[in-house]
Amino acid sequence: MLEKRIFLYIFTLTSTYTLAQKSFTFQNQFIEPGTKSQFEIPVISKTDSTFIPVTIFRGTKPGPVLGITAGIHGYEYPPILAAQQLNQKIDPKQLSGTIILVQIANVPAFLSRSPFINPLDGKNLNRSFPGNSKGSITQRMAYIITSEVIAKSDYFVDMHAGDAPEDLRSYNAWYQSKALPEVSKKGREMALAMEFDYSIIFNIPEERLKKPSLYCSQEAFHRKIPSVDIECGRLGVPGKTETDRIVKGMFLLLAHLKMIDLNKQSVLTKPTIIAQRFTIKSKSTGLFYTEKKRVTLLKRGSLLAILPIFLAIHYKRLKHHKME
Structure with missing residues (x-):
């Protein structure tokens, strides 16, 4: 009778644990609940090679998959530094759902201190999405980020800052289209939850959705994934204030998505929302x-x-x- 009770207890515990969090596999590797796993995805073309460092946080409770990219432009340092902090501060044992964090998407640009472009082929990674598995090194990088990160996400954030010549005011932005009202609504809620002083609406006409996305976060939106851009930092300076602001915004977003519990009291914030941009x-x-x-x-x-x-x-x- 004791053996039967022990068996029953173990069976019940196992069944409850299985229901608590769906299985998650990345790069053909099963990620255990409550763990953090590091990957270096190789990217190889006919003439060049590099890698993309990715961290997977798999929570112990059910929840969404959040994809995060930093370093699409390797000279934009606050997002890269913020990604390093997130890598240390996020506790998978306290997490609901899964986070796919790309710590530096454009390693060649980062190592070469190259603004905007990948020095290996002279292409801008943020003009190369959804990518090409048989293209140049940058096109292949975009393809891997699309297939391994964006396509596996329920929500998506691409973190940027002002590159070498860009003296930017910090803001975040969400994608909006009449063709995707529910996705647009969720993107707006994500952006406003991060409590930036300024938020911008990226309005996407329906006909634009039928063309290649080009931009990393817009690729997520084309796939009907609510997505947000962050632009926090200026002139390629690795500012601590901007880095900390990105980290704060990401934790506020995780709380909004019910992936963590911040024990934060609700505070009404009224950011300035810019609905139209000019060049x-x-x-x-x-x-x-x-x-x-x-x-x-x-x-x-x-x-x-x-x-x-x-x-x-x-x-x-x-x-x-x-x-x-």
């Missing part, structure tokens, strides 16, 4: 002497900068940023 291009080339700082609100006719041929660049748009 102003100069008709001339040369050194750019700016007259405005990156946080300055502009009025129509404001002087932005002067080029060495004394051509003044003014803000002549009929509308300012349209804010929600």
Whole structure:
């Protein structure tokens, strides 16, 4: 009778444990619940080779799969540093669901301190999605991230910062399309849960969804996966404030997705939401002497900068940023 009771107890415990969390396999390796596993995925083309470092956190409780990429551009350091912190701070034993964390997507650019492009083939990884398994090294990197990370995710975040020449104000953004209202809604909720001061809407026309995504996070949106971009950091500087802000935002997102318990009291935040963006291009080339700082609100006719041929660049748009 005692043996039967022990058998029954073990069987019940095993059944409950199995129901608690579905199995998860990565790179043909089963990831045990409550564990963290490190991978280096090789990427090899006809002329070049590199690898993509990935960490898998598999929780002990059921939950969604969150994909996270850092270092799509290797000169954008705060997201890369934030990924290193997340790698140390996330406890899989306290996690519900699974996290796929790409610590540095573009290792060649990181090692070469190369802004924007992969020095091995001169291509921009964030213009190469969904990738090509038989293409150049960057196209193959995009293909692996698409198939091994994005395609396996229920939610997705791509973390960026201002590259070498980009003096950016920190913000996050979500994708929105009338063709995907539910996915858009979830993306908005994700972005606002991260409590950035500024959030931008990336509006995607329905016809754009039928074309190659090009961008990492947009590839997730094309696959009907709610996705958010982070842009936190400037000029390729590895700032601690920006790094800490990204980490804070990611933990707030994990709490929003019910993947962790932060024991955080609900606080009403009202970020500035920018619903429309503009790009102003100069008709001339040369050194750019700016007259405005990156946080300055502009009025129509404001002087932005002067080029060495004394051509003044003014803000002549009929509308300012349209804010929600």
